[in-house]
Amino acid sequence: MAQKVRDVMTPEPVALPLDAPLTEAARLMRDQGVGGVLVTQAGRLCGLLTDRDIVVRAVAEGRDLRGTRLDQVCSAGVVTIGPDDETGAAVRLMRERGVRRLPVVEDGRAVGIVSLRDVIPEGDDASAYTTGGELAGG
Template sequence: MPNTTVKDVMNPKVVVAKPQATIKEAAEIMSQLRIGCLLVMEDEKVIGIVTESDIIGKIVAKKRDPERVTVDEIMTKNIISTTPDETLDEAAEKMVENKIKRLPVLDGGKLVGIITATDLISFEPKMIETLSELFSMKSQIGRTIAG
């Protein structure tokens, strides 16, 4: 696996949103496509990411109106990304260090795909040990919201 790169595992089909899209529109797309995030693009450039956790924590939990709040109001702006030539180990390390589960894949600044912790584990089950703290964080968040 040390020679396996992000481009070997990434999903080249990335669903994007415009910054002016409402949270309701974003949530509908995510629900219909059964995906956990949308990358936010403006002028061919990735300017952020909005995740299901963002929607739950910043909209639902705070009882904000998803028809009035736009994606750019809640998106994470300083995104951490990877490149097609990074190894899977390097991508996993970025996820763990930054406590994130998704990495946009940029080639010369151009969006070419996305890779998730689930992609890494599906490709290489041994990655679950490396990424386990991300998933334990997710379950803790779920318990906190439910409780």
Template structure:
């Protein structure tokens, strides 16, 4: 089977669009990267990580910084005449989820993803980790004031949180995220059967936010041993849970 039989119509960005516009399009189309084209010809690719690391992390204004300043020029692509096996091998070897499909003149004719080849549905961006400060509103009640929202395109919830913490610490130039934020919320993003996105707030994030720094302290006190992360996490979780009041009847436990 050829790539032309599996590829999808190409959604792309122009090089002079802003990073803010690029981020909105990535979110709207539920994908982690997009081709960048000028007059139909492929120039490069831009990912959500490019936006975060080359834009946000460098304190650039995403409403003024252009896609051409953050995109990667060495876009990995394939031909519509390639076999799907060749495209799949290329993606796996390069550790990417999707390829731009071009013709002999390097004009974009489509895109293809691993989920297309594997018969899955639309691609999804599983998690967004939202770091916040807890402040008091006018009514005197606490609420979350968002500091940074970081999207993670793959992996488990735990892996997404770990990756987001690293990025948050790098961006805020802190060695421990808890010095800059009071906690984080986690939103999981699921794609419906018709390609629509559904966002669900993960209710475990505040508990995790209390467990993580305590587990880190336990790990450091033990001499930073390798391979015992789960042990310190469980110990910290037990300590945090022992401090929580028992749930009221009909109250869902986080």
């Protein structure tokens, strides 16, 4: 029997509003031990911010980290998956989109996040599953 995304996802993902400061997201990632934060507007998912986004879109560009908001550096148009989808579908989506994380959405609400580490067979090299960084929303 195929495994479902809900069986491997991290429930209650870390989320912040679109206008939150970048430094708040970085602190949350550190304190919660996660590599991505869901970005919301009026409680609805509108983006994803990863640790790589912070490095590439903020630090490397020399942005004022204290004055930068999530809407300036997060990935928009994020691809999502449902909790009842099979993990194989998550792997295919990650491979097609070149991302390592997918928000899990049910009834329009983010209920979890699934990472490549959650769905690949143990011992496999994660880099073989994606085609390039996480700038496309992962």
